[in-house]
Amino acid sequence: MHEKVQKKLKILADAAKYDVSCSSSGNSRSNSRGGIGNAVAAGICHSFTDDGRCISLFKILMTNHCIYDCAYCINRRTNDRARATFTVQEIVDLTINFYRRNYIEGLFLSSGVIKNPDYTMERLMLVAKKLRLEERFNGYIHMKAIPGASQELIQNAGYYVDRMSVNIEIPTEQQLEKLAPEKNYPSIIRPMNQISEGILAYKEERRKYRRVRKFTPAGQSTQLIVGASPESDRQILQLSSNFYHQQQLKRVYYSGYLPVNTYDQRLPAIQSPPLVRENRLYQSDWLMRFYEFSADEILTSDQPFLDLDVDPKLAYALRNLHLFPIDINRADYHMLLRVPGIGVQSAKMIVDARRFRRLTSYHLKKIGVVLKRAQYFITCNELAPRMTDWEPQRLKSHIVAASQMKRRKAGDTQLMLFHPTMNSPAIPKQLHSKN
Structure with missing residues (x-):
């Protein structure tokens, strides 16, 4: 590797570590004759697919130069730090060379905004286009859409990548104006809506026609910074819920605020990122995506912040003891999902198994229910309710x-x-x- 490129790689790979919304979706972009790579069996940045496989992605910024001066960003314009910019061809060559050496299985490409959003987005799009058309690379590509870029550039990029994401970063418009006054909510929401509409149109065309040009087949995601601004967990979860229902996002990522610009008085004075809070938000997000919870069930106006001592599912059960204990042999699937110690697969197995006989605690153990936790919230044949009179x-x-x-x-x-x-x-x- 050329020494100049190696120096750029060291700077821009380090700068990319602050973006956590890096994942593979298990999209099935297969190989073609004469091409290299695929996104079917994807293992550097480690990520996990929907089916649990660990893969390695080449996570890089095209540049850490930026025209914006966001208070929370390490790459803000006024920070005195080493800067570098890759050319389009350098990123293409690095990706192909790393792939041929079996270092990576895909590319995660983001960037600071250099000159203007259109200029930056065009170069990001050209990287994906060259990889697909010239190098015939069929591996996974996740690309950041630049807020403020033209609809045409974002549309063209969507034809060559598997997933796109637009980082909203600060959960409320008021705080975004305070911490990043050069950005605005409409410029962020607009490309999210465009990508969402493009994905829906692609799915509709697939129902009618056999061959359709793919548009971001692995969907889109976003990232929220937690702790840089004073929003409650309830506000964050309600925003995430809206994204899942309105924009059909695949994932919302939560990044605990890293105090990288401690000199800026607009930011909270903390010594380390709020990792426990970040973890509780991910657990809550999981409940919304797989356990049929709504944001209003997880947190209320009276309790806007998550309990850091217990997971959100247990916190919900403790807040709603009047709903428990439930009879395992009678409760519906929706209610089974709300019992601490019962997972999605366990709930499905309970519903299937009780069609043939009444279930006992022995059967629940075999199914995989964590009785040490669930026993306080359920009853079955021989298992009587425990501690129902406790506060x-x-x-x-x-x-x-x-x-x-x-x-x-x-x-x-x-x-x-x-x-x-x-x-x-x-x-x-x-x-x-x-x-």
Whole structure:
């Protein structure tokens, strides 16, 4: 690799680490005769597909130059840091060379805004176009759409990539104007709507015609920064819910605010990113996408922030103890999903199994229900309701204490498996006996 390109790679790969909305969707873009790569069996930046496979993506910025001066961004215009810009051909060559060496299975391409949105978007689009048409690359490509770019450029880019994303970053327009005054909500929402409409049109045409030019077949995603502005978790989840229902987004990513520009007085004075809060938001997002929860069920106006001590599903159950315990043999699928310790697959198996017989706790264990958690919220043949007269706070303390005890015992077990001064497992005393 040329020394100049290697220097750029070091700068721009490091700058790309702040964008967390990096994933593969399991899209089935197959190979073609004479081409290389595919997006079928995709394992550098590690990501996970919908079916659980771990893949490696070449995660890079085209440039970390930027005309904007966003308070929360490491690449803001006024920061004194090393800058670099790849040419279109350099990114194409790097992607193909890394792929041929089996380093990567796809490309995640983002960029700062250089000169203007159209100029930047055109070069991003040309990277994907060259890879597809000239190099005949059929691997996975995830590209950022630049807010403010023309509809024609975004439309053309959608024909060559698998997924596009537009980062909204700050959850409310008021705070966006405060922290990034050169940006505005309409310029961000407009390309999101355009991509969403293009995906719907593509799906409609596929129903009518055998061969249709693909448009962003893996959908679109976005990213929200958590903690850089004072929005509540409820506001964030309601915004995410709207994206899922109106724009049909595949994923909303939550990035705990990294205090990279501590000198800016508009930003909160924190020492480390709010990782527990970020994790609770991902758990809540999972509930909305797979467990049929609405944002208003997870959080209310009286409780706008997630409980950091327990997961949001357990917090919901503790807030709504009047709905529990439920009878496993009678409750509908929707209600089964709201029981802590019962997952989507377990709920489906319960509904199927109880058609043939009444279920007991033995059957629930076989199905995969976590009875240590679910037992407080269910009844079945021989399992009577437990602690139904307890106050929510007391029950919460009991469950949290039991979980901590379980983790402590698991840690003690791990320590006992190995001798403290040796790498080999400790030998039980009875094995030293002559008998």
